Amino acid sequence: MPDYDVIVIGAGCGGLTAGAVMSKQGRNVLVLEQSDKIGGCCSTYERGGYRFDVGATLLEIIVPYEIAFERLGTTLKDELELEPCDPVYNIIFPDGSRMTYPASIEEKAEIISRISPEDGKAWLEYARYIGDFMRTALRGFFLSPVNNMVDMTKIFLKDPHLLKFFPLFSKSFEEIMRGYFKNERVQDSLSYPGKFCGQPPALAPGIFAFLSYAEHEGTWFPKGGMIAVPEALQRCGERYGLEVRTGQQVDKVMVRDRRAEGVVLADGTEITAPVVVSNINAKVLYLEKIGEEHLPWLARYGVKSYRVSVSAPMINVGLDWRPPLDAHHTLITESMDKMNEYWFGDMRKGLLPEETFGLVCFPTFSDPSMAPEGHHVLNIVQSGPYHVKEIDWDRDKQAYGERQLERLSEKAIPGLADHVEVMDVLTPRDYERRLLTPEGAILGLDMDLPSSTVFRPAARSKSIKGLYLAGASTHPGGGLPSVIASGLIAADLVDKYE
Numbered sequence: 031m032p033d034y035d036v037i038v039i040g041a042g043c044g045g046l047t048a049g050a051v052m053s054k055q056g057r058n059v060l061v062l063e064q065s066d067k068i069g070g071c072c073s074t075y076e077r078g079g080y081r082f083d084v085g086a087t088l089l090e091i092i093v094p095y096e097i098a099f100e101r102l103g104t105t106l107k108d109e110l111e112l113e114p115c116d117p118v119y120n121i122i123f124p125d126g127s128r129m130t131y132p133a134s135i136e137e138k139a140e141i142i143s144r145i146s147p148e149d150g151k152a153w154l155e156y157a158r159y160i161g162d163f164m165r166t167a168l169r170g171f172f173l174s175p176v177n178n179m180v181d182m183t184k185i186f187l188k189d190p191h192l193l194k195f196f197p198l199f200s201k202s203f204e205e206i207m208r209g210y211f212k213n214e215r216v217q218d219s220l221s222y223p224g225k226f227c228g229q230p231p232a233l234a235p236g237i238f239a240f241l242s243y244a245e246h247e248g249t250w251f252p253k254g255g256m257i258a259v260p261e262a263l264q265r266c267g268e269r270y271g272l273e274v275r276t277g278q279q280v281d282k283v284m285v286r287d288r289r290a291e292g293v294v295l296a297d298g299t300e301i302t303a304p305v306v307v308s309n310i311n312a313k314v315l316y317l318e319k320i321g322e323e324h325l326p327w328l329a330r331y332g333v334k335s336y337r338v339s340v341s342a343p344m345i346n347v348g349l350d351w352r353p354p355l356d357a358h359h360t361l362i363t364e365s366m367d368k369m370n371e372y373w374f375g376d377m378r379k380g381l382l383p384e385e386t387f388g389l390v391c392f393p394t395f396s397d398p399s400m401a402p403e404g405h406h407v408l409n410i411v412q413s414g415p416y417h418v419k420e421i422d423w424d425r426d427k428q429a430y431g432e433r434q435l436e437r438l439s440e441k442a443i444p445g446l447a448d449h450v451e452v453m454d455v456l457t458p459r460d461y462e463r464r465l466l467t468p469e470g471a472i473l474g475l476d477m478d479l480p481s482s483t484v485f486r487p488a489a490r491s492k493s494i495k496g497l498y499l500a501g502a503s504t505h506p507g508g509g510l511p512s513v514i515a516s517g518l519i520a521a522d523l524v525d526k527y528e
């Protein structure tokens with residue numbers, strides 16, 4: 031008799047969603063997490079009286095969350111105390127000027143029209159098109175397995191309306207945005223999602239254009255920090271018998287005759303189960319935990335050819351003052367040309383960007399309990415390659431953090447550097463060490479077209495029977511709503527095939 035029906039490796043949101051839903055399906059499920067905390071890239075820790083998030087900074091594209099909690103016999107609103115975020119973001123342009131976008135689509139159109147009336151109209155047209163895409167795709171494409179071309183074709187046959195959105199699959203993010211918007215300032219104000227998916231606008235798939243609209247369907251911050259999301263998933267799963275063990279590192283997946291049979295922990299303990307769901311990076315899973323000897327040559331070649339996604343250094347600061355920001359998110363933006371230039375130039379040479387463009391998240395704007403009374407928290411997220419020539423992430427992280435705070439004080443948030451009580455810098459090396467994610471990848475694998483949909487590692491392994499994938503390395507990819515969708519897909523596949 032195997033010890034469990036299913037073993038899940040990793041307690042990120044993808045693994046916990048899959049684990050909780052499979053428990054509700056009546057399976058005896060064990061989740062093994064190597065760290066002492068659940069949540070992976072969606073977690074929260076305390077330092078000096080401040081609560082800091084580790085990665086993801088708010089909830090948006092709420093449908094997968096709602097479906098997950100419905101599938102667990104409850105509702106998102108019953109399980110999480112959510113504070114709506116409005117305005118959705120402030121933008122600080124390279125010349126220091128600012129702009130604020132409210133959640134309302136119509137009010138945003140008015141703001142854009144003041145800069146360019148033609149783009150104001152284009153925004154409404156774009157919002158209609160992308161809103162329609164989200165309504166169609168979220169319950170179909172986003173929540174369906176795309177293990178192969180047959181799956182992909184079925185999705186389009188089931189809902190031929192999706193064909194209308196073909197340009198989002200065939201064009202780049204930059205082509206889509208420049209197609210709709212003509213004014214450079216408007217383009218700059220809407221161009222950040224390319225960066226969130228870890229690709230320059232010229233290479234990011236057009237489908238990421240939906241991120242420039244998604245916030246207008248709502249964004250929320252959970253009370254107590256982002257760890258509230260994985261905690262709620264664990265709590266709901268435990269109602270149906272889910273077992274989650276932290277501090278348990280999986281060393282190997284046991285495989286016999288190309289069939290998963292359980293796992294071996296770092297201390298040598300063997301735990302058996304006929305089904306293994308992996309929530310860890312797919313390259314690590316196949317090449318280290320399973321081993322090349324168990325893979326057919328084509329799978330070996332395929333897995334090796336993937337590149338891991340970008341990382342994102344995060345500077346968490348506790349402040350003895352309220353920063354002059356008036357939204358949960360502030361984007362220190364750059365033009366698409368500059369982003370492309372950096373990607374194809376300095377980044378390839380292993381240099382950090384000259385300018386600080388990135389995201390400043392202000393959690394105490396939405397939830398004052400994240401800091402002692404009268405104090406505030408900022409999470410500053412930037413793109414930053416793992417391999418950087420000019421600095422050693424371990425040796426120079428304090429100096430890196432201080433330099434970024436000084437730059438931000440000069441360009442965007444005057445006074446910031448003078449009010450820091452606590453600073454904690456999380457570098458790509460820190461993510462790699464703490465979460466065992468290669469190169470600190472925040473989205474599993476690259477999110478370009480050749481690593482998307484049918485080309486991403488399949489949710490139901492094609493090489494190893496009884497092995498399933500949930501999380502950023504499989505369809506629909508990295509980001510919280512996607513990994514929750516992937517957890518639902520994995521649970522459904524296990525239910526169908528095992």
Ligand SMILES: Cc1cc2nc3c(=O)[nH]c(=O)nc-3n(C[C@H](O)[C@H](O)[C@H](O)COP(=O)(O)OP(=O)(O)OC[C@H]3O[C@@H](n4cnc5c(N)ncnc54)[C@H](O)[C@@H]3O)c2cc1C
Nearest residue numbers: 040042043044064070071085086087280501502508509510
């Ligand atoms: C700085 C940063 C900012 C981000 N911002 C956003 C955002 O604003 N919006 C958004 O949607 N997304 C954002 N993301 C991305 C998002 O957080 C991740 O894509 C998502 O949380 C990944 O979830 P996952 O289920 O794939 O697993 P992960 O969160 O990667 O968790 C995997 C878990 O597996 C564990 N593990 C690894 N190896 C083993 C092993 N051998 N044995 C046992 N356990 C193991 C790890 O410790 C980890 O807990 C951000 C991420 C970061 C880091």
